[in-house]
Amino acid sequence: MHCRKCHQTAAFNMRHHKLALCQDHYLEWFVAQTQKTIERYKMFGRDDKVLVAVSGGKDSLALWDVLLQLGYQADGLYIGQGIDGGIGYSDLSRQKIDIFIEQHTGVKLHVVDVDQVYGQTIPQVADQHRASKPCSACGLIKRHIMNRVALEEGYTCLTTGHNLDDEAAVLFLNTLRWQTQYLARQSPILEATHPGLARKAKPFCRFYERETAAYAIMRGLDYLYAECPYAVGSTTITYKNLLNELEDAQPGAKLHFYLSFLSARDAGFLDVVTEDVVLNSCDNCGQPTTSPGLCAFCRLWQNRSIGKDTHVIPVSVSLVGTPVMPVGEEIY
Ligand code: AMP
Numbered sequence: 061m062h063c064r065k066c067h068q069t070a071a072f073n074m075r076h077h078k079l080a081l082c083q084d085h086y087l088e089w090f091v092a093q094t095q096k097t098i099e100r101y102k103m104f105g106r107d108d109k110v111l112v113a114v115s116g117g118k119d120s121l122a123l124w125d126v127l128l129q130l131g132y133q134a135d136g137l138y139i140g141q142g143i144d145g146g147i148g149y150s151d152l153s154r155q156k157i158d159i160f161i162e163q164h165t166g167v168k169l170h171v172v173d174v175d176q177v178y179g180q181t182i183p184q185v186a187d188q189h190r191a192s193k194p195c196s197a198c199g200l201i202k203r204h205i206m207n208r209v210a211l212e213e214g215y216t217c218l219t220t221g222h223n224l225d226d227e228a229a230v231l232f233l234n235t236l237r238w239q240t241q242y243l244a245r246q247s248p249i250l251e252a253t254h255p256g257l258a259r260k261a262k263p264f265c266r267f268y269e270r271e272t273a274a275y276a277i278m279r280g281l282d283y284l285y286a287e288c289p290y291a292v293g294s295t296t297i298t299y300k301n302l303l304n305e306l307e308d309a310q311p312g313a314k315l316h317f318y319l320s321f322l323s324a325r326d327a328g329f330l331d332v333v334t335e336d337v338v339l340n341s342c343d344n345c346g347q348p349t350t351s352p353g354l355c356a357f358c359r360l361w362q363n364r365s366i367g368k369d370t371h372v373i374p375v376s377v378s379l380v381g382t383p384v385m386p387v388g389e390e391i392y
């Protein structure tokens with residue numbers, strides 16, 4: 061197979077685009093496609109201050125690398141979750157980010173260590189609430205911290221490395237459950253519709269996971285291959301596997317599923333649902349919440365001694381034994 065641009069041997073083939081490219085042309089294509097996505101969804105411009113949430117995995121490190129290449133002002137944010145899982149998962153992910161910083165001199169990284177700031181690691185807080193796995197507490201805590209750092213540090217857009225496989229799997233799950241409020245909020249760009257909300261963008265939402273992996277490998281980025289130890293057997297992975305089977309039989313099925321959903325939503329399919337959502341400000345931290353009073357994040361930590369810079373005031377009601385987190389994605 062040959063590169064469509066220069067006719068040398070192709071390094072990567074994308075069946076869904078009917079496009080094979082050599083390494084140099086693939087890297088060029090990938091960067092150009094990212095820029096197109098940023099423009100298509102009006103994500104941010106050269107004057108914006110962009111915060112990239114980096115986990116040490118291929119997607120977020122590739123995203124940071126591409127944004128820097130494109131000349132955006134892009135700083136990183138790493139959240140130390142305190143996950144060991146028998147492999148020192150969080151330590152390893154931090155090491156990969158440190159390597160990235162060594163290779164990209166002059167970049168700025170914010171680090172929030174959950175244990176240091178809030179007094180417990182994510183697995184510990186999940187245990188305290190008798191959750192069988194920390195994943196849902198983890199998602200809630202990460203979203204809260206990302207939002208908080210973006211707002212407090214004056215970033216005009218918060219970006220994450222979510223790829224098409226991630227987006228299609230969440231879409232599939234929410235569709236099967238007809239979670240219309242979650243569907244209404246699933247988008248490549250989320251405007252700051254509330255004073256406590258940062259603007260959010262997913263510039264890799266149109267890339268297949270294998271495309272971001274190919275980019276990271278060809279660019280020589282040293283990333284953490286291991287998945288989070290708690291992800292094993294997760295619902296998202298089940299949906300990803302199902303979609304992979306579909307993709308094998310019908311190349312492009314995942315992309316079509318996701319893009320058709322975005323078109324349907326733009327055509328007004330979910331407008332009624334969107335109008336129904338009322339966002340309140342959390343009494344404690346000011347971040348948006350769908351229920352009046354405290355947001356889910358503050359409820360999770362109440363009765364804990366919390367670090368000074370968290371802007372969280374002590375709360376007296378105990379929630380031990382009551383459900384603290386909704387299943388699935390938060391609405392905001
Ligand atoms: P995940 O929720 O693990 O699938 O990750 C989705 C995206 O969230 C990643 O591409 C990153 O942009 C971001 N992210 C995940 N974990 C972290 C972390 N520990 N620190 C900062 N950002 C993260």
Ligand code: FES
Pocket residue numbers: 141194195196198199288289290291
């Ligand atoms: Fe959060 Fe696995 S529990 S990444």
Ligand code: ZN
Pocket residue numbers: 063064065066067068081082083084085
């Ligand atoms: Zn070529």
Ligand code: ZN
Pocket residue numbers: 342343344345346347354355356357358359
């Ligand atoms: Zn709160």
